[in-house]
């Protein structure tokens with residue numbers, strides 16, 4: 802326990818590793834302009850968008866709430882056989898998602914680390930766990946072609 806992974810540069814931070822916990826925990830509020838943009842980018846008619854992708858319980862006068870399906874954001878897709886969830890609207894995701902930053906002290910990121918990687922975070926924000934689990938996680942992070950969560954150009 803407590804060994805540092807090779808990819809740990811001693812900084813108390815790590816990139817988003819796409820566990821999807823935050824996208825399962827919260828419903829994202831979007832502006833009407835963002836809703837229009839998403840519906841247009843996806844080629845979905847406005848009425849269909851409202852009905853299939855937003856929560857009818859929210860007033861929707863100045864903003865909308867994205868609905869959850871299968872207990873997560875309607876736009877989040879689980880990768881088969883991997884502990885990875887892909888945001889299917891990543892290139893034009895709403896501001897509240899862009900502003901959400903991952904980190905070792907985020908409860909949701911810690912839950913994802915524990916659930917998918919059997920890892921914890923110590924008081925200094927460093928990853929802790931069995932060396933084989935740390936190595937597996939580091940290999941996974943280094944397999945990302947760029948920063949996790951960033952769109953391919």
Ligand code: SF4
Pocket residue numbers: 816817818819820821822823824902903904907909910911913
């Ligand atoms: S690592 Fe953190 S920010 Fe990224 S999906 Fe998981 S909970 Fe969300």
